[in-house]
Amino acid sequence: MSSNPAMTSDQIAVIKATVPVLAQHGNTITTVFYRNMLEAHPELNTIFNTPNQVNGHQPRALAGALYAYASHIDDLGALSSAVELICNKHASLYIQPDHYKIVGKYLLEAMGEVLGAALTPEILDAWATAYWQLADLMIGREKQLYEQSEGWTDWRDFKIVNKVKESEEITSFYLAPVDGKPLPNFQPGQYISVQAHVPALEYAQARQYSLSDQPKPDYYRISVKKETGINSSDPAPAVTHPGYISNLLHDTYNIGDTLQVSHPYGDFYLSPSKSETTTPVVLISAGVGLTPLTSMVNTLTSQAPESRKLHFIHGARTSAGRAFKDHISKLSLSSPVQATFFTSHLTESDKEGTDYHHVGRVDLNKLDDKDLYLEDTQTEYYICGPEKFMTDIESSLKAKGVAADRIKMELFVVHRYTNIRYHRLKSNMTTKIGVFPASGGLGTSIVNHLSKQVPASQLVLVARKPENLVKLQGEGATVRHADYDQPSTLDTAFDGIDVLMLVSYASFEIEHRVKSHRLAIDAAIKSGVKHIFYSSLGFGTGLSDKSVAHVMGAHIETEKYLASSQDKIPYTSIREGLYSESFPIYTAWFDPQNPVDEITIPHTGSGPGIAWVKRDELGEATANLIVAHVNDPANFKYRNQVVLLSGPREISLAETIDIIGRTIGKPLSIREISVDEYVRLPQIGDKHTYKDVDLSREWATAWQAIKNGETAVVSPALGEILGREPEAYEKTIKELIG
Numbered sequence: 025m026s027s028n029p030a031m032t033s034d035q036i037a038v039i040k041a042t043v044p045v046l047a048q049h050g051n052t053i054t055t056v057f058y059r060n061m062l063e064a065h066p067e068l069n070t071i072f073n074t075p076n077q078v079n080g081h082q083p084r085a086l087a088g089a090l091y092a093y094a095s096h097i098d099d100l101g102a103l104s105s106a107v108e109l110i111c112n113k114h115a116s117l118y119i120q121p122d123h124y125k126i127v128g129k130y131l132l133e134a135m136g137e138v139l140g141a142a143l144t145p146e147i148l149d150a151w152a153t154a155y156w157q158l159a160d161l162m163i164g165r166e167k168q169l170y171e172q173s174e175g176w177t178d179w180r181d182f183k184i185v186n187k188v189k190e191s192e193e194i195t196s197f198y199l200a201p202v203d204g205k206p207l208p209n210f211q212p213g214q215y216i217s218v219q220a221h222v223p224a225l226e227y228a229q230a231r232q233y234s235l236s237d238q239p240k241p242d243y244y245r246i247s248v249k250k251e252t253g254i255n256s257s258d259p260a261p262a263v264t265h266p267g268y269i270s271n272l273l274h275d276t277y278n279i280g281d282t283l284q285v286s287h288p289y290g291d292f293y294l295s296p297s298k299s300e301t302t303t304p305v306v307l308i309s310a311g312v313g314l315t316p317l318t319s320m321v322n323t324l325t326s327q328a329p330e331s332r333k334l335h336f337i338h339g340a341r342t343s344a345g346r347a348f349k350d351h352i353s354k355l356s357l358s359s360p361v362q363a364t365f366f367t368s369h370l371t372e373s374d375k376e377g378t379d380y381h382h383v384g385r386v387d388l389n390k391l392d393d394k395d396l397y398l399e400d401t402q403t404e405y406y407i408c409g410p411e412k413f414m415t416d417i418e419s420s421l422k423a424k425g426v427a428a429d430r431i432k433m434e435l436f437v438v439h440r441y442t443n444i445r446y447h448r449l450k451s452n453m454t455t456k457i458g459v460f461p462a463s464g465g466l467g468t469s470i471v472n473h474l475s476k477q478v479p480a481s482q483l484v485l486v487a488r489k490p491e492n493l494v495k496l497q498g499e500g501a502t503v504r505h506a507d508y509d510q511p512s513t514l515d516t517a518f519d520g521i522d523v524l525m526l527v528s529y530a531s532f533e534i535e536h537r538v539k540s541h542r543l544a545i546d547a548a549i550k551s552g553v554k555h556i557f558y559s560s561l562g563f564g565t566g567l568s569d570k571s572v573a574h575v576m577g578a579h580i581e582t583e584k585y586l587a588s589s590q591d592k593i594p595y596t597s598i599r600e601g602l603y604s605e606s607f608p609i610y611t612a613w614f615d616p617q618n619p620v621d622e623i624t625i626p627h628t629g630s631g632p633g634i635a636w637v638k639r640d641e642l643g644e645a646t647a648n649l650i651v652a653h654v655n656d657p658a659n660f661k662y663r664n665q666v667v668l669l670s671g672p673r674e675i676s677l678a679e680t681i682d683i684i685g686r687t688i689g690k691p692l693s694i695r696e697i698s699v700d701e702y703v704r705l706p707q708i709g710d711k712h713t714y715k716d717v718d719l720s721r722e723w724a725t726a727w728q729a730i731k732n733g734e735t736a737v738v739s740p741a742l743g744e745i746l747g748r749e750p751e752a753y754e755k756t757i758k759e760l761i762g
């Protein structure tokens with residue numbers, strides 16, 4: 025039993041009250057925390073993943089976890105799967121109670137350093153108690169895990185006894201314990217941590233690798249993917265690339281070499297009872313995600329009754345990159361295993377029926393329902409691969425009627441496990457959701473994502489040109505006409521709608537825009553709408569109501585109007601971060617098709633940057649928030665609140681331009697010019713003209729806002745609401761112009 029004090033109800037209230045502070049400063053706190061702690065305790069570098077420190081992933085993940093913890097301080101049950109995931113990973117790294125003392129000290133100190141006087145003794149005390157409440161819970165669970173490991177409670181030396189190339193990218197390592205003692209059993213799907221000395225860092229690093237074969241008493245097998253583009257003899261990627269250790273194993277570890285290995289752990293595994301029953305199992309993976317599922321299929325085929333239905337579905341970019349192809353194909357000939365391979369890039373030598381069955385990415389709609397064993401309500405589905413792949417497959421299975429508790433996914437990153445699983449809720453079938461305008465970039469994205477989660481019959485799509493919405497109309501959506509510029513069309517446009525998504529009037533002028541928004545809000549009140557969501561913008565340093573950016577003016581006014589109307593209509597204002605796709609606006613209309621060498625803007629490029637975010641992820645998260653409200657309005661977290669959806673990291677304008685330059689293969693630079701020069705640039709033309717009035721000078725206030733750090737705030741909310749890490753800017757830009 026712990027001797028730490030329990031939390032009082034006042035302390036719980038204090039923690040809940042600090043949630044917005046964590047939303048705004050969490051990332052800075054955790055960044056300072058890791059920096060200070062690792063400076064004072066360099067020996068802890070072996071525990072933490074160095075590239076994830078450098079690229080900011082680890083501080084972000086911890087900030088997300090703290091935020092989730094504070095939000096659920098009075099409902100810790102909601103975090104139990106996250107705690108289980110983290111404790112398993114901790115156990116595989118041999119985390120000890122003393123480590124929690126060090127972490128607690130530096131975390132609370134970092135809060136003090138970042139928040140200054142705002143961290144009153146009362147708040148500090150509440151956080152110290154909250155920290156130890158969670159730490160005790162985790163220490164207790166980790167103790168149990170160590171007790172279950174049959175005395176194997178520290179790193180154990182293993183020798184590589186075989187090294188087998190499985191595909192162009194994947195190589196298996198067969199690891200046998202140096203002490204020769206038999207290995208404990210594990211659950212198929214679990215992983216081990218493998219620790220290797222990294223000469224470039226002068227310390228060891230550990231990574232988790234799923235076991236890829238069935239349990240054997242004399243060896244473990246892991247199958248490791250080599251990342252392209254990193255050379256393990258170059259020390260630089262040792263600190264920047266999370267795949268460095270995998271490449272080090274490929275390039276420098278051979279038969280006879282020794283590695284340190286942990287006991288197997290992990291909470292993604294084949295239900296033990298499944299190896300004895302005849303429940304059908306479908307294993308769906310992409311790329312190297314097939315490793316834990318190969319362990320499952322090997323286990324099941326070695327033990328299972330002949331009558332069990334088993335389907336192994338795998339997607340690979342190329343057939344040559346597919347590991348275990350012959351092995352799985354052979355299993356499908358001699359056992360009840362069905363195998364279906366998807367290949368997205370075919371080569372001439374690929375043969376249909378052996379190398380692949382379908383072209384493209386894994387798409388369950390290409391398979392018959394009977395081959396997914398949908399008719400059996402016991403069938404279990406195991407998914408492993410990139411995050412987006414897993415959530416897409418999960419949605420696709422749910423759309424086919426599979427209950428959430430029969431879908432299991434390997435989610436390594438804690439952040440997305442904070443269990444505020446907006447997209448997992450069941451839809452309330454009677455609530456009507458309206459979107460206006462249900463067109464344009466953001467509106468269309470919101471509608472598309474809503475239609476994946478609720479039947480079209482629940483949607484009321486209101487647009488200036490309703491003829492563009494015939495497809496959803498055909499599926500049962502109600503489609504209506506309305507125009508911000510024709511106020512009378514708003515009178516009845518929102519009738520019958522329970523929850524309305526109001527997308528802001530597309531302009532950067534203030535007066536007419538605010539007037540249009542007010543008219544729409546008033547119309548919504550008159551129509552009896554019960555909750556209004558409004559798309560605001562990501563200027564204003566997080567959630568503040570101050571901004572020097574002219575473009576933010578109308579949003580701040582509208583938010584004030586919403587706040588003053590909350591007795592008549594509760595609201596949520598979503599500050600949609602700056603679209604990654606909108607880089608031309610911030611680069612003096614740089615055109616990747618006709619690239620200039622020099623970008624002329626009233627900004628040096630350095631200083632605070634922009635937390636760019638992909639527009640379609642904003643659409644998806646906005647839809648998730650709407651669905652969360654529809655399902656449980658009483659517990660909706662953002663009632664009468666403003667929430668910021670930002671991208672995963674702040675990127676300076678100089679780096680932004682560097683990324684764009686690298687993507688198109690041309691070095692680019694910034695030359696700072698005056699605002700006077702900027703507004704006269706020929707390419708500006710009438711791009712900032714609204715109803716014949718040139719607003720270029722007003723627009724240029726955005727540069728000052730960026731300099732002031734207004735667009736640099738990184739909030740964990742987007743990742744939480746999406747249930748995965750938001751897409752990296754580099755990737756979005758590559759897709760856009762690469």
Ligand SMILES: NC(=O)C1=CN([C@@H]2O[C@H](COP(=O)(O)OP(=O)(O)OC[C@H]3O[C@@H](n4cnc5c(N)ncnc54)[C@H](O)[C@@H]3O)[C@@H](O)[C@H]2O)C=CC1
Binds near residue numbers: 461465
């Ligand atoms: N977060 C960011 O980085 C950015 C945000 N925005 C703002 O976000 C909001 C949504 O942006 P997007 O969907 O990307 O813009 P968009 O320009 O793609 O779409 C705007 C839609 O509004 C419709 N529309 C225009 N005038 C209308 C009227 N009088 N009545 C009804 N509908 C009308 C248009 O038909 C169009 O479909 C806009 O207010 C826009 O100004 C715009 C660019 C970047």
